[in-house]
Amino acid sequence: MVNTLAQSTQRMSTTAEESEQPEIEVSEAASNKALALLEEESLDTDTAGLRLFVQQGGCAGLSYGMRFDTSPDEDDIVYEHHGLRVFVDPASIQYIAGSVVEYETGLQGAGFDVENPNVVSECGCGESFRT
Numbered sequence: 001m002v003n004t005l006a007q008s009t010q011r012m013s014t015t016a017e018e019s020e021q022p023e024i025e026v027s028e029a030a031s032n033k034a035l036a037l038l039e040e041e042s043l044d045t046d047t048a049g050l051r052l053f054v055q056q057g058g059c060a061g062l063s064y065g066m067r068f069d070t071s072p073d074e075d076d077i078v079y080e081h082h083g084l085r086v087f088v089d090p091a092s093i094q095y096i097a098g099s100v101v102e103y104e105t106g107l108q109g110a111g112f113d114v115e116n117p118n119v120v121s122e123c124g125c126g127e128s129f130r131t
Contacts, residue, residue, distance in 0.1 A: 031082035049085030
């Protein structure tokens with residue numbers, strides 16, 4: 001009688017190199033600002049990162065969301081730029097693949113901005129988009 005061992009495979013987050021999607025880029029200024037904010041929140045920058053996602057909402061249909069997470073989810077794609085880890089879920093990547101995250105300052109204030117090559121239209125205020 002032959003014994004076979006069942007091998008359990010646990011899906012781990014995918015690194016950017018393993019992903020078939022275009023890279024999500026993060027400018028050095030955006031990385032530096034996000035890393036400073038992570039440290040202010042006492043989060044470990046070796047494991048924590050910026051989560052970038054797309055959600056339903058806004059007058060154009062979709063909007064961006066960002067928040068800090070302590071670690072990636074199992075099925076996330078993980079990008080790293082200038083020491084910042086960026087987590088993107090599989091549902092969001094189809095809308096934001098190839099995007100660049102910038103940090104901008106100006107008369108209207110300061111904040112993170114997503115430059116998305118997949119956008120075909122945006123609402124007047126720039127808060128939502130359609131691909």
